[in-house]
Amino acid sequence: MTTTADLDSPAGVLDAVREQHQIESTASIEKFRLAVEWAVMHPAESVVHAAMVDGTEDELAIAGPGAPLVAEFCVAELALALGMSTDAGKRYLGDAVETRYRLPRLWSRVMRGEVPVWKARQIATRTIGLPEDAAGFVDQHVAPVAHRCSYAQIDRADDHARDLYDPDEAEARRAEQAEHRHVDIRLGDVTTDGLVYIEATTDLADALAFEAQVAAKAHDLLGHHPHLSLDVRRSMALGHLGDGIARELVIHTHHDTSSTDGLVRVDNTGSWITVEQLGEWCQQEHTRVTIRPVLDLNEHLHTDRYQPTERLREQVIQTHPTCVFPRCERPSRRCDLDHTVEWPLGPTDSVNLVPLCRGHHRLKTHGGWTYQRTGHRTFDWLSPHGITYRRT
Structure with a gap:
């Protein structure tokens, strides 16, 4: 065990770092193993009687075909013991069971400390959706090099196994990817300046059309805002794409007029903005503002x-x-x-x-x-x- 005296030199600090890293690695391996033990203690058979009586608890498939099922309600308490949400705990437990029962070569390397648990989880997450023989193919080819392979290499091995052992599913999966298009407006991550992150995945054709509209609108804004950079004008362009169409601004705000900081709390996002920012939003062209009764959170309804x-x-x-x-x-x-x-x-x-x-x-x-x-x-x-x- 490293002592305080050992930390008086660079070499001593490095020794302490290596020691702590080993302790953490050993603990992560044991935690991964104990998750499997928890699954073994809560097999699907333990809920058969309850399910037959009132159907309240189901058996839960947390890993791929061939791995044991578990009792549905066993997940929540393990998750809290791990310091995780129920969903995160379910993923952790599923990765452990997947590695133990469907990726035995990888499991052995993890237990020997040759592959970190986090890398094994990355592989297990990808193989859960594979048929049993396809998971075995990945285990055979990836386990020996798992300690150094990249995410891209893991993905290629997973795709290759699916093409070989389940071509119909591979084609369906490719078609399904097109349905993963989304637009995420991250209102929960508003900055203190009232800025919001937006990310999206779209078809190439839609992306090209969107780029053309944003570029054109950003160019139009140049005449009114010559001092602003192109990036800022492109950002502003998003709010102007619907120009000519009335939009409703729905926000819940609280403002203490006696406060000297001039800030307004936006309940929708849990963020703070200035009075001036709120005024700019409400005064934009084609914006319809509706004043609704104040909702007092302390009122007893x-x-x-x-x-x-x-x-x-x-x-x-x-x-x-x-x-x-x-x-x-x-x-x-x-x-x-x-x-x-x-x-x-x-x-x-x-x-x-x-x-x-x-x-x-x-x-x-x-x-x-x-x-x-x-x-x-x-x-x-x-x-x-x-x-x-x-x-x-």
């Missing part, structure tokens, strides 16, 4: 019905931006609203409603998990094994 009113639902969503299960980050707008005390024993009101995503709602209803609200935005969850996890 209620209804005698099971379903919340639109105003109550919006208040709960604004109060809790995500599912309230520990480490879950699913946006509350995509969640169920759960009565913490079951209705009609518990009311439909501001205090008794919280968002739970569908998976964690099922976990609470059928998986033996319970929770209670211990503060305005604090919840204590009790697992089936008696462990308490706090979500703040």
Whole structure:
């Protein structure tokens, strides 16, 4: 073990770094192995009786064909023990089971410390969708060089195995890639200057048409903003592509007029902007501004019905931006609203409603998990094994 005295020289610091790296590597290997042990302790057979009785818990395929199935509800508690969300824990457990049962050569190298766990997970993630013999092909060809192969080499091996052993799926997969087109406006990552990142994947033809429109609009803006760079004008062009078409600006803001900082909080994104920035947005040509009643998050709203009113639902969503299960980050707008005390024993009101995503709602209803609200935005969850996890 490195002592404080050893750290008085560069060589001593390097020795300490190597020592800590070895400790971390050994711990990551053991954690990967223990994940498989957890899966073995929760086989699909353990839920057969419950599934036959009321269908509340299913068997879960977390790895590829030929790997063992596990009990659906075993994932959440392992994930929290790993310090992960349920989804991330499911991926971790799946990668461990995939490596152990479908990539045995790779597993052996991981257990010997010859291939890092993170590299094995990259390979396992790619082989989970392959037939069993195709996964074996990848294991045979990639495992011996896994410690030095690149992501591109792993992808090529995966594609080659699919072409050889499942050509129909390979063709379907190529067609499916075209459906992965998307536009992501990252409102959750707004900078303090009110800037938002946008990324997209489109067909080449659509990309070329979009580029032509952005370039043309950026050129048009040159006459009005000759002092701005091309990059800035291209950014501004995005907001002008719909010129001539009325647009509605829907934002929820809070501004303390007694404050001297001149900042406005935007609830939609959890960010701050200046009063001037808000004014510019509202004064842009063809923008329609609608003033709506203020939604007080501290107001106590209620209804005698099971379903919340639109105003109550919006208040709960604004109060809790995500599912309230520990480490879950699913946006509350995509969640169920759960009565913490079951209705009609518990009311439909501001205090008794919280968002739970569908998976964690099922976990609470059928998986033996319970929770209670211990503060305005604090919840204590009790697992089936008696462990308490706090979500703040």
